[in-house]
Amino acid sequence: MTDLATLYDGKVIPFLRPGPRPDRTRSDGWQLWRATLDGFTAAPRLSEREHARLGARHQTLYDLHRTATHANLRLLETPMSARVSELMQRRLQNNAVKWNPGTMDGLMVSGGGKQGKTETVCRALAVFEELWRSLCGEMYAKPPPGTRDEFVPVAYCRLPVRSRPKALCQSILDVFGDPHPKTLHDLVRATRDSLRGHRTSALVIDDVTRLRLHREDDQDTLDLIREVMDLDVTLVLVGVDIPHSGLLRDAYYDSRTGQWIFPETKHGKSFNPQASTQTERRFDVVELDPFEYSTPSGIAAFLEHLAGIEDQLRLLRQIDGMLTSGEMPEYLFRRTRGVVGLLNRLIEDACSVAISTGVEQLTPDLMARVSIRLSDLDDLDPESGEVPDIPADSVPPKPRRRVRNTVFDDHGHRDAAGV
Structure with missing residues (x-):
């Protein structure tokens, strides 16, 4: 029999966390999560x-x-998650070794709620970071001249429920622990400088389908995301049912090619209907079914x-x-x-x-x-799916409301004509 006295009588109980769970939206929290990945003792x-x-x-x-x-x-690999991880590894590695200037092709990971999109993406990024640190550790051991920026190859952030360009910039700067300038112009510039200064190769924006393109602020936020694509970074967007969310206009799945097909842009009331092709032609969409x-x-x-x-x-x-x-x-x-x-x-x-x-x-x-x-729904957006x-058959039945007997209630004086 296992010696449980040795396991449980020490100063540290193995199944208790020493502190709060790592916050992956902060660089130090991400590194702590990566270091303790699958470290739980069953x-x-x-x-x-x-x-x-x-x-x-x-x-x-x-x-x-x-x-x-x-x-x-443990998060077990499935045929669906393996397909997502394989595509991510190819895209991240191909972009990371490119020398030619130009916009990096991005990746969108779509799927329903509670299907493991975030964990699949984060684990694929952890594998890439392990490889990239082993290759570039000595080269990037010292910060760039004139800065104190540490090497942060992967940055993960989440889009707020009501997102504005300022909020997105602040979320990205929070990853690195950098200060928030007051004006939008300075925020955008600080975001670009941080991504470059920390030599970030991959930027993940989770919950991207919280964007509602009928809102002007959300349109501006999507334009900001397109601007980030011009940096030397692979942009990975994660969301629920991205092809039909409006970010890429209505799309359909071609079973012959295994790809999502986007119809031609129709000139309509949009002030710039061709703008969406900037996104369509630079991202691959992979579905986690x-x-x-x-x-x-x-x-x-x-x-x-x-x-x-x-x-x-x-x-x-x-x-x-x-x-x-x-x-x-x-x-x-x-x-x-x-x-x-x-x-x-x-x-x-x-x-x-x-x-x-x-x-x-x-x-x-x-x-x-x-x-x-589901006890962890407080930070989820029902409107985004x-x-x-x-x-x-898994929803608990609502308790039946007990109806009070009103036969003997006094309804007040009644006229003889109403009898």
């Missing part, structure tokens, strides 16, 4: 008999460790993903094939529609119920008692 595997022999304190700590393990399931369950290859990929999740679970009575056999795969797909984020949330919450009730196993009957509640559609 709970050891114990049988039900071994668990029963533990003392009360070690049982409590072990159960907490199991709960933390289920709340920190959910799992599908209608083809043998799709089913096989979903089962493989479930097997990877099952291997990470720490339930005392779990059996091989707990998630991949019988009616469980179809049940899980029906509950989540193949969305990775919803699947992880459902399994995480179901494991908590299994531990607290002593069932220690996942079954369709137990999971039917679990509703998918960032909140995913939860299947109806």
Whole structure:
């Protein structure tokens, strides 16, 4: 049996965070996240008999460790995320070694809410940064002459819900910890200087579909994004359903070529209808789709993903094939529609119920008692599609309102004519 005394009786409990989670929108937070990526220590595997022999304190700590393990399931690679990562690596590396002047081709990563777009993009960027630091570490070890700028190859920021050009510039400057000038002109200039001074190769702007192009401020923000493209940086935009968001006008998917096709610009009421081609012709759009369950290859990929999740679970009575056999795969797909984020949330919450009730196993009957509640929606914009559609059978029923009996209520004096 694992020596839990050594694991839990030390000064540091392995499943507790030493502080707040790293803020990836700050350079130092990004580096901390990158350094601790996949550094969580999962709970050891114990049988039900071994668990029963533990003392009360070690049982409590072990159960907490199991709960933390289920709340920190590793992000597993899927065929869809592998396609996104591969395209990102090619684009980042090709742009980083270009010598010729000109605008860098960008990349847009699209998909539904809770499908793992941000994590897939950030992990691909972490791989690129590891490579780029190993190649350029000595060359960029010292700041440029006359500056104190550190080498920051990757910058990640999020677009505010109501974005203005000033807000976007401030979000980018916050990554580097640089001050905010007061005027828009100075903000734009400081943003350009920071990106160049820190030798940034990739700039990620997340939640880009929060832009609403019927608002003048949002149009100005999109123009600013186009201006950033002229810098020596690969721009990666992440958002929900980008092809139909208005950023690229209505687009359709050509199954023969596997690409998004953008129709010709029609001259209409727009003051500059050709301006959108500046974006269309400089970005590739890649879609991060959910799992599908209608083809043998799709089913096989979903089962493989479930097997990877099952291997990470720490339930005392779990059996091989707990998630991949019988009616469980179809049940899980029906509950989540193949969305990775919803699947992880459902399994995480179901494991908590299994531990607290002593069932220690996942079954369709137990999971039917679990509703998918997304607790991290405060910073999501429903109008942008960032909140995913939860299947109806996973939404908790609304409590029925009890109707008061009014038979004996006194309605006041009534005239004889109204009798």
